Amino acid sequence: MNGVQLWAVQRGTAMILAVAVVVHLVTILVAVRGGLSAAEIIGRTQGSWAWLGFYSVFALAAGLHGAIGLRAIAAEWAGWRGRGFDLAWVAIGLLTAAFGIRAAFGLFGA
Amino acid sequence: MSEASPRLRVRVWRGNAEGGALAEYAVPARANQTVLDVVTHIQREVDPTLAYRFACRVGMCGSCAMVVNGRPRWTCRTHVSRVAKDGALELRPLANLPVIRDLATDMAPFFDKWAKARGSFQPKDAPDGAVPEEFAPGDFAVGDFAVVPPASKQREAADAGIECIGCGVCYAGCDIVAWNPDYLGPAALNRAWTLVNDVRDGGKKDRLAAVAGDAGCHACHSTQSCTAHCPKGIDPSGAIAGLKRGIFWGVR
Incomplete structure (x- = not known):
């Protein structure tokens, strides 16, 4: 990936995150204030393709966005530059996303 | 210049690529004085070895930029009255560029x-x-x-x-x-x-x-x-x- 593509992905994921974070926070507030139990929450997420899709996209966007941002910070503050570090950041981004997607899938299949 | 005339306390970074330190000078304060006027006074009246760079003095050539009290500025169009803190100035060479000597950087x-x-x-x-x-x-x-x-x-x-x-x-x-x-x-x-x-x-x-x-x-x-x-x-x-x-x- 070159700088232009990284920039485009960073902007694109930022737009997704702007919406997704709001939906995520509102969901948490509703669940907490409404007094939903764990069983009730799982009852809603289980088998729900909508929730699985939403949180998969959210996790992927967060993983990539975080990794690209950390890559810039590491390059500027620690001087970590070059292909090896770039590949490491791709791995870190995808791994972070995988954790989130795995959690979403866990609620889907629970 | 009479003894009682007000003075600016001017600290100027002196040195070269290897390093340097601030030196202090007393410069007569005048009305409508620019920071470049202050540097020129030091070079002409106090210490002729001071290195700095200027050309047009009217904000056209882009030669005289320095760091004035922590902020990069064009010194020929910067009035001392606008930037001095309690009659004190601190002048350093432009940041992010190699220093040749004193206030002159390698552009x-x-x-x-x-x-x-x-x-x-x-x-x-x-x-x-x-x-x-x-x-x-x-x-x-x-x-x-x-x-x-x-x-x-x-x-x-x-x-x-x-x-x-x-x-x-x-x-x-x-x-x-x-x-x-x-x-x-x-x-x-x-x-x-x-x-x-x-x-x-x-x-x-x-x-x-x-x-x-x-x-x-x-x-x-x-x-x-x-x-x-x-x-x-x-x-x-x-x-x-x-x-x-x-x-x-x-x-x-």
Whole structure:
């Protein structure tokens, strides 16, 4: 990936995150204030393709966005530059996303 | 100058590439005095070995920029009364550039980056810069000037950045330059954006390729120090944003 593509992905994921974070926070507030139990929450997420899709996209966007941002910070503050570090950041981004997607899938299949 | 006349306490960084320290001078305070006047007084009346650089004294040449009380400024157009704190001034050479001696920095890296950003005009009709021999029918005649309406959108975008005097103030004030020595910096990128908007220029494709990536416009975090510091009121941060947009969408 070159700088232009990284920039485009960073902007694109930022737009997704702007919406997704709001939906995520509102969901948490509703669940907490409404007094939903764990069983009730799982009852809603289980088998729900909508929730699985939403949180998969959210996790992927967060993983990539975080990794690209950390890559810039590491390059500027620690001087970590070059292909090896770039590949490491791709791995870190995808791994972070995988954790989130795995959690979403866990609620889907629970 | 009488004994009782008010004095400025001026601390000036003296040294070279190996290092240096602040030296203190007392300079007579005068009405409407500029920071460059203060430096000139020290060099002429107190210590002739002080190295600094200036030429026009009227804000045209971009030679006299220094760090004044922690902030990069053009010293010839900066009144002491506006920047002195309790009659004290601290003068250092421009940041982010190698020091030659005292207040004179080596501007070569700064201008090398202008060249890297393809900062020279590439005439569309005469790539080698020669006067065009012939034009297609309907075009302007030999020896005429290209007609560029001043109110056209692209010319206004070019005009927004064209008054840059290359003083290096934005470059010295930029955090990204400090963190990433390869970064082309605000002035070079502002120049590139100015030429991208010049309808007479034929070098857009090369130029946009030259300014893309981690050493180019995509390194900028839009913290806008350049825009805040520019003595000419230019907005390099906006120019860099323009380059990012232009590269993404494929400029015209």
